[in-house]
Amino acid sequence: MTPLEPDDLRPVDLSDDGPPILPDQTGDDTDLGWGDWRESAGDDDRLLEERPPHWG
16 A cells, blocks of 8 residues: 555546636637737828738
8 A cells, every 4th residue: 555645635626617628718819918009090091001012
């Protein structure tokens, strides 16, 4: 018979009621994480107007 280690005696909760292990979206995956701000949406119109002719 082997002696029990402390981890063998520790209770483990296997329920799904806890917080998610990984978030659905990280901070780097947001506009702010990319260095964009929501106010820059008005700049999109200018960029679309100035697109090169080969973009069609």
